[in-house]
Amino acid sequence: MRPSARRTTLADIAQAAGVSVATVSKVVNGRGDVAPRTRARVQELLHHHDYLAPVFRHTESVESPTIEVQFKGGLKSYVAETLEGIVDAASELGASVVISKASHAPHWARDLVSAGRRAVIAVTSVYTAAHLNELARSGLPLVVLDPLHLPDSRVNSVGATNFAGGLAATQHLLSLGHRRVAYLGGPAMAVCNQARMHGYRAAMEAGGAQVPEGYVRPGEFTHETGLLGAAALLDLQEPPTAIFAGNDEIAVGVIEAARNRGLRVPEDLSVVGFDDTSLAQMSSPPLTTVRQPLREMGGAALRTALRLANGEKVESHHIELATELVVRASTAPPPEEPPEHG
Amino acid sequence: MRPSARRTTLADIAQAAGVSVATVSKVVNGRGDVAPRTRARVQELLHHHDYLAPVFRHTESVESPTIEVQFKGGLKSYVAETLEGIVDAASELGASVVISKASHAPHWARDLVSAGRRAVIAVTSVYTAAHLNELARSGLPLVVLDPLHLPDSRVNSVGATNFAGGLAATQHLLSLGHRRVAYLGGPAMAVCNQARMHGYRAAMEAGGAQVPEGYVRPGEFTHETGLLGAAALLDLQEPPTAIFAGNDEIAVGVIEAARNRGLRVPEDLSVVGFDDTSLAQMSSPPLTTVRQPLREMGGAALRTALRLANGEKVESHHIELATELVVRASTAPPPEEPPEHG
DNA sequence: CTGAAAGCGCTTACAG
DNA sequence: CTGAAAGCGCTTACAG
Numbered sequence: 240m241r242p243s244a245r246r247t248t249l250a251d252i253a254q255a256a257g258v259s260v261a262t263v264s265k266v267v268n269g270r271g272d273v274a275p276r277t278r279a280r281v282q283e284l285l286h287h288h289d290y291l292a293p294v295f296r297h298t299e300s301v302e303s304p305t306i307e308v309q310f311k312g313g314l315k316s317y318v319a320e321t322l323e324g325i326v327d328a329a330s331e332l333g334a335s336v337v338i339s340k341a342s343h344a345p346h347w348a349r350d351l352v353s354a355g356r357r358a359v360i361a362v363t364s365v366y367t368a369a370h371l372n373e374l375a376r377s378g379l380p381l382v383v384l385d386p387l388h389l390p391d392s393r394v395n396s397v398g399a400t401n402f403a404g405g406l407a408a409t410q411h412l413l414s415l416g417h418r419r420v421a422y423l424g425g426p427a428m429a430v431c432n433q434a435r436m437h438g439y440r441a442a443m444e445a446g447g448a449q450v451p452e453g454y455v456r457p458g459e460f461t462h463e464t465g466l467l468g469a470a471a472l473l474d475l476q477e478p479p480t481a482i483f484a485g486n487d488e489i490a491v492g493v494i495e496a497a498r499n500r501g502l503r504v505p506e507d508l509s510v511v512g513f514d515d516t517s518l519a520q521m522s523s524p525p526l527t528t529v530r531q532p533l534r535e536m537g538g539a540a541l542r543t544a545l546r547l548a549n550g551e552k553v554e555s556h557h558i559e560l561a562t563e564l565v566v567r568a569s570t571a572p573p574p575e576e577p578p579e580h581g
Numbered sequence: 582m583r584p585s586a587r588r589t590t591l592a593d594i595a596q597a598a599g600v601s602v603a604t605v606s607k608v609v610n611g612r613g614d615v616a617p618r619t620r621a622r623v624q625e626l627l628h629h630h631d632y633l634a635p636v637f638r639h640t641e642s643v644e645s646p647t648i649e650v651q652f653k654g655g656l657k658s659y660v661a662e663t664l665e666g667i668v669d670a671a672s673e674l675g676a677s678v679v680i681s682k683a684s685h686a687p688h689w690a691r692d693l694v695s696a697g698r699r700a701v702i703a704v705t706s707v708y709t710a711a712h713l714n715e716l717a718r719s720g721l722p723l724v725v726l727d728p729l730h731l732p733d734s735r736v737n738s739v740g741a742t743n744f745a746g747g748l749a750a751t752q753h754l755l756s757l758g759h760r761r762v763a764y765l766g767g768p769a770m771a772v773c774n775q776a777r778m779h780g781y782r783a784a785m786e787a788g789g790a791q792v793p794e795g796y797v798r799p800g801e802f803t804h805e806t807g808l809l810g811a812a813a814l815l816d817l818q819e820p821p822t823a824i825f826a827g828n829d830e831i832a833v834g835v836i837e838a839a840r841n842r843g844l845r846v847p848e849d850l851s852v853v854g855f856d857d858t859s860l861a862q863m864s865s866p867p868l869t870t871v872r873q874p875l876r877e878m879g880g881a882a883l884r885t886a887l888r889l890a891n892g893e894k895v896e897s898h899h900i901e902l903a904t905e906l907v908v909r910a911s912t913a914p915p916p917e918e919p920p921e922h923g
Numbered sequence: 924c925t926g927a928a929a930g931c932g933c934t935t936a937c938a939g
Numbered sequence: 940c941t942g943a944a945a946g947c948g949c950t951t952a953c954a955g
Contacts, residue, residue, distance in 0.1 A: 248932060259942045264934060274940055293635070293933075303696060305679075314661040315859070323656050326680055335696065337647075337679050338668055354645060354677065462863045488863065495865045517657070521804045521830065523837045523865065590948060601926045606950060616924055635949075 246296075247288040255288070256281050267292055286378070304334050304357040306544050309341040311364045316516035317460075317486070317533065318362050321384055324537025325360065334545055343370055348377035357548035360384060360540050366394070380547030382540045386557075387429050395547065396557045397540045401431045404529040404562035405438020408483050408511045411527070411564055413446040416572045417481040417509060420448065423468040423493065424485030427457035432485055435513060439483055451477060460485060465492020473500060473508075480573035481509035487518045490526055494569065505571035515565055524568035532560045588638075589630040597630070598623050609634055646676050646699040648886050651683040653706045658858035659802075659828070659875065660704050663726055666879025667702065676887055685712055690719035699890035702726060702882050708736070722889030724882045728899075729771050737889065738899045739882045743773045746871035746904035747780020750825050750853045753869070753906055755788040758914045759823040759851060762790065765810040765835065766827030769799035774827055777855060781825055793819060802827060807834020815842060815850075822915035823851035829860045832868055836911065847913035857907055866910035874902045 249267070253260045258277060265273050266281040267290070273281075284290075308325055310318050322338070329336045337356065341364040344350075348370075351359065358380040365387055366374075371394065374381050386396040405422075412420050422439045425432040436455060443450050453475055458464030465484060469492065472479055484490035490512030497508045504510055504524060512519055512528035519526040539560065543553055591609070595602040600619060607615050608623040609632070615623075626632075650667055652660050664680070671678045679698065683706040686692075690712075693701065700722040708716075708725070713735055716723050725738040747764075754762050764781045767774040778797060785792050795817055800806030807826060811834065814821055826832035832854030839850045846852055846866060854861055857872035881900060888895055 246932095249934095250932075260933080261935080261942055261944095262940085264932095265941095268934080270935095272940060277940080314656075314665050316658065316661075319656040319658075319661040322680075326682060330682060330684070335679050336681065337677050338664075339678065340668060340672060342672070491863050491865075495863075498865055518860070518863070521833050521837075521860070523833075523840055588948095592948075602949080603926055603928095603951080604924090606948095607925095610950080612951095614924060619924080 247290045252281060252284050252288060252290060255284050304545060304548050305337055305355055306334055306358050306360060306541060306548070307337045307339060307351055307356040308360045308362065309339055309364055310362040311341045316518060317514055320516060320533040321362055321537040324534030325541045327534065328538035328541040332542070332545060334541065348373045348379055352377050352379055358382065358544035360544050363387070380544060382544045382547070384536060384540050385431055392556050394556065395543055395553060397536050397543065398431065398557070398559045399531040399536060400559045400562050401434035402438040404513060405435035405483070406442045407562070407564040408513070408529050409439045409442035410446070411566065412481040412483065412509060412511060412570065413442060413448060415509065415570060418448050419477060419479045420481045420483060421454040421456070421472050421479035422483050423456050423458065423465065423472065423489055425458060425460040432457070435485055454479065458489070460488060462488045462492040465489035466496050469493040469496035473497070473502070481570070483511045485513055487512040487514045487516050487526060487528055490528065490569070491518060491522050494522065505569050507574055509570040509573070511570060519567070522569070527567045527570040528565055530563045530565050535560055589632045594623060594626050594630060594632060597626050646887060646890050647679055647697055648676055648700050648702060648883060648890070649679045649681060649693055649698045650702045650704065651681055651706055652704040653683045658860060659856055662858060662875040663704055663879040666876030667883045669876065670880035670883040674884070674887060676883065690715045690721055694719050694721055700724065700886035702886050705729070722886060724886045724889070726878060726882050727773055734898050736898065737885055737895060739878050739885065740773065740899070740901045741873040741878060742901050742904050743776035744780040746855060747777035747825070748784045749904070749906040750855070750871050751781045751784035752788070753908065754823040754825065754851060754853060754912065755784060755790060757851065757912060760790050761819060761821045762823045762825060763796040763798070763814050763821035764825050765798050765800065765807065765814065765831055767800060767802040774799070777827055796821065800831070802830060804830045804834040807831035808838050811835040811838035815839070815844070823912070825853045827855055829854040829856045829858050829868060829870055832870065832911070833860060833864050836864065847911050849916055851912040851915070853912060861909070864911070869909045869912040870907055872905045872907050877902055
């Protein structure tokens with residue numbers, strides 16, 4: 240950026256601030272012997288002029304900016320596929336990708352800047368207001384993938400059309416003739432889960448189907464939730480003939496639970512997942528699921544991060560990529576005589 | 582390293598070479614107007630004194646060396662878990678991890694050095710002699726995880742005891758009473774696959790069991806190989822009562838193939854996998870498999886890479902971490918009356 | 924081809 | 940708390 244402009248030097252700042260170069264140097268190096276007001280004025284000017292200390296100039300290398308991707312918990316399929324999209328886009332655009340587990344040690348944001356990072360992409364990480372403030376102070380742009388909280392205009396985020404996905408999954412089940420459809424989801428607090436669940440509710444309502452007490456269960460995005468949650472659902476007095484699972488892992492657990500009690504999928508119970516990770520194709524039977532374009536989402540996050548790193552404005556602080564229903568073999572019309580009284 | 586020593590400056594080199602600082606500066610910056618012999622002498626001294634241009638000094642930051650992890654193909658569970666181990670170890674030791682898809686563009690090794698990388702870890706990548714030469718010239722240390730080729734003393738590598746794992750898996754099946762045990766593996770050229778297969782052969786021989794024609798099949802490390810390979814094995818005149826699969830994905834495909842023809846696992850067919858990725862626990866039935874300590878392998882690779890980056894010697898250019906049989910629910914004694922003539 | 928000299932961006936010990 | 944001055948590491952236009 241600013242191709243022909245000379246780098247800002249300490250002398251420029253000194254002149255603008257009406258102090259000596261020495262004083263500016265002290266501010267830059269965090270020396271103690273500077274009056275607070277002088278320091279504040281100089282800092283303001285440094286920031287305004289985009290001054291960059293020599294040690295960090297490599298940070299500038301426009302050819303290969305470095306983006307840090309932070310994740311929380313394990314590198315599950317879902318995260319891994321997103322990461323692939325990030326890495327592919329970075330390679331195309333000549334950027335480098337550093338990965339780390341999210342850690343919010345003191346000065347973490349400043350440390351990232353010193354290490355030459357130009358932006359942060361967070362996958363499944365949680366940021367508090369304090370974190371966001373430290374980030375803002377450090378000037379590091381943040382892009383959140385699949386945000387856990389509702390879009391805050393201070394935060395740029397990339398997600399998928401979870402509501403539409405939940406709607407499509409449920410409509411698919413209704414159109415097969417199911418009426419007793421349950422939703423077995425992830426954490427109640429997670430926005431993506433809420434959106435999927437409300438898509439489910441919207442479809443049920445539009446289709447004139449009841450959502451009985453106990454037909455909506457939150458949990459974790461894990462196989463275990465599928466196993467346990469499905470057992471609970473199938474124990475209901477009026478058990479569902481179809482279960483829409485919050486993600487593929489839950490769906491595979493549901494299939495396992497069904498098998499454990501001698502129910503066949505899809506003849507006795509239909510199951511729909513969410514994500515379309517590699518698990519969906521390896522499931523037995525192969526899973527009908529809502530595809531999230533994880534690679535594309537990763538790519539979009541990387542491109543947004545780079546644009547922000549370049550000081551460009553972004554049209555919208557949140558974008559959602561389209562989900563798509565993928566019909567495989569885990570869904571079918573409900574049994575003639577639905578299994579009775581668990 | 583060299584804690585108290587002052588950085589080498591152009592002046593040091595100039596004095597040692599008996600030329601002016603200006604001339605040394607020209608050599609460093611690749612200017613044309615220097616006599617070849619002068620240039621050579623100065624370059625020699627620069628190298629000998631470990632001179633580092635200011636632009637690349639960030640490369641030095643001993644506190645946070647950057648290691649590049651290159652992978653080939655997708656970020657499958659297997660690679661993702663290894664990567665987790667690398668990231669955890671790096672975080673412990675204060676190193677940064679850059680990930681990228683393996684690319685061998687011209688000057689790739691030199692470019693990595695300029696970008697400040699201190700070592701390369703390759704996961705499932707293939708290196709030719711030319712690549713190794715370019716690496717050696719650039720001075721970048723390389724650690725290969727799960728090497729595809731036989732250990733070459735120029736290359737440092739980390740693997741698992743694949744032979745012992747193959748032996749343990751097969752002995753487990755033999756001890757359950759199986760005699761007709763087949764091996765459905767990955768690429769015939771991959772060393773890890775060969776080792777697993779020879780472990781299988783060794784156990785069969787020690788147990789006095791035949792390995793009939795067609796009982797050893799190579800393939801890919803994919804679900805599809807499991808599906809197709811198992812179908813072929815079960816079509817044999819004397820089909821196996823147990824299949825040892827080269828990895829968990831293949832094993833899940835085998836279970837699917839068995840189910841497709843009405844065989845129950847483990848009652849009619851026992852299946853053992855390899856890796857113990859998350860897939861193994863989510864499989865139905867949960868998979869008996871040989872655990873590779875993938876996280877630990879990643880950690881060992883990172884530590885080796887850092888030691889090499891620090892110029893330390895490493896005791897052995899190849900280390901193998903122990904595998905361990907994990908018995909779950911996909912193995913059982915063979916049926917009384919083995920399924921006849923496919 | 925070489926290097927003395929001027930100059931740049933920055934830091935720091937020290938006088939006020 | 941401030942800044943003039945000395946100094947460091949490096950680069951470059953130019954004289955030889």
